[in-house]
Amino acid sequence: MNLAFIPGDGIGKDVTAEARRVLDAVASAFGLAVCVDTLPWSADHYLATGVTIPPDGYAMLRDQFDAVFVGALGDPRVPDNRHARDILLGARFELDLYVNYRPVRCLDDRLVPLKGKSRRDVDLVVFRENTEGLYVNIGGRFKAGTEDEIAVQEEVNTWKGVHRIIRHAFEFAQATGRLRVCMADKSNALTHGHALWQRVFREVSADYPLIEARHLFVDALAMFMIRDPAQFDVIVTNNLFGDIVTDIGAELQGGLGMAASANLHPGRTSLFEPVHGSAPPLAGKNVANPFGACLSLALLLETLGHAGPARAIESAVESCIAARGCTADVGGHLGTREATDMLIAQIQSTT
Numbered sequence: 001m002n003l004a005f006i007p008g009d010g011i012g013k014d015v016t017a018e019a020r021r022v023l024d025a026v027a028s029a030f031g032l033a034v035c036v037d038t039l040p041w042s043a044d045h046y047l048a049t050g051v052t053i054p055p056d057g058y059a060m061l062r063d064q065f066d067a068v069f070v071g072a073l074g075d076p077r078v079p080d081n082r083h084a085r086d087i088l089l090g091a092r093f094e095l096d097l098y099v100n101y102r103p104v105r106c107l108d109d110r111l112v113p114l115k116g117k118s119r120r121d122v123d124l125v126v127f128r129e130n131t132e133g134l135y136v137n138i139g140g141r142f143k144a145g146t147e148d149e150i151a152v153q154e155e156v157n158t159w160k161g162v163h164r165i166i167r168h169a170f171e172f173a174q175a176t177g178r179l180r181v182c183m184a185d186k187s188n189a190l191t192h193g194h195a196l197w198q199r200v201f202r203e204v205s206a207d208y209p210l211i212e213a214r215h216l217f218v219d220a221l222a223m224f225m226i227r228d229p230a231q232f233d234v235i236v237t238n239n240l241f242g243d244i245v246t247d248i249g250a251e252l253q254g255g256l257g258m259a260a261s262a263n264l265h266p267g268r269t270s271l272f273e274p275v276h277g278s279a280p281p282l283a284g285k286n287v288a289n290p291f292g293a294c295l296s297l298a299l300l301l302e303t304l305g306h307a308g309p310a311r312a313i314e315s316a317v318e319s320c321i322a323a324r325g326c327t328a329d330v331g332g333h334l335g336t337r338e339a340t341d342m343l344i345a346q347i348q349s350t351t
Ligand code: IPM
Pocket: 084, 089, 243, 275
């Protein structure tokens, strides 16, 4: 398989280097032929060259690679975040990666932050619409910089966009034996755009009579995710709400360092990244948690049809966490590299 690795900025570089070592370990344990190209697109590259992503960059990702792995993007030296928008959001749009798949699974009771709850209570998935909503960046500013300034930011909801993500959520539920799909919107206040979500959800759910279709306003969803996350199997929502509730989800798994994500267009080149950001103050200090990146690598391998190596990584992460062979954010005392060493040793001892 041909993979593009984009380490990006800050701790993105640290965790991508570790994911790379884990990839090599599973490739040799499972006999996978892997070819990796590392692409330099990042804040450093932008500041040095003025280029965020080259003009043929999206076509290159689409045509030359089976999947793309991204570390993290974001750097205070690029205050408008232009490079992150072009590289990450740009790839989501240009490769039409309409499914943002974020599993929320806690691997150890110790990591559950809720009183009286265990890991059994935290096992759900969020499907975030990834190509429209408030992220389309349509709008403008009038009289900017004055006290009369007007800023308009439009939310786009199309039948096609809403339909395909809701359909995907139900198909996933059916294929994985999850019995409940919850759609979250804010149709009590956003009466045009989210009325479309209501209509499509009603229509699509009718095709899946064995799956419980539930609707929540997103504010109630946020509350119930904290009160009792066990009531959720599959959550489907729009781009912005999905961004927000997956940070709640990350916290339920032990924090941003543990959360993995996939940006998918089924059957096409897709992009995988840990949910955490670039955390510039932590960069290069051997403290970042590599497990979110390694679990994202597992999603990549699984998506490309390599379920064995994917499971091996996931169970090795679980064993490391259980033995506190991990970084400080999840209760261990190891550095980024040492936690990965332990992960790799675990993979090698079980394959
Ligand atoms: C995420 C991030 C991005 C997003 C940022 C970096 C633009 O928060 O992937 O969740 O909002 O989608």
